[in-house]
Amino acid sequence: MARRAMHLSPGTGKPEQIATVLEHEIRSGLLGFGDRLQSENELVQR
Numbered sequence: 001m002a003r004r005a006m007h008l009s010p011g012t013g014k015p016e017q018i019a020t021v022l023e024h025e026i027r028s029g030l031l032g033f034g035d036r037l038q039s040e041n042e043l044v045q046r
Contacts, residue, residue, distance in 0.1 A: 019043070 008017055025031040 014044075 008020060012020075036045070
């Protein structure tokens with residue numbers, strides 16, 4: 001899966017960063033309906 005840069009403002013908290021990435025992936029179709037969500041650690045490693 002291709003990585004896409006998310007433009008977040010400096011100082012954005014980790015939970016907010018994760019929520020933003022998940023929202024983007026769900027809305028863009030990268031994370032399909034019924035797909036298992038990754039753990040926080042897996043998401044941070046990307």
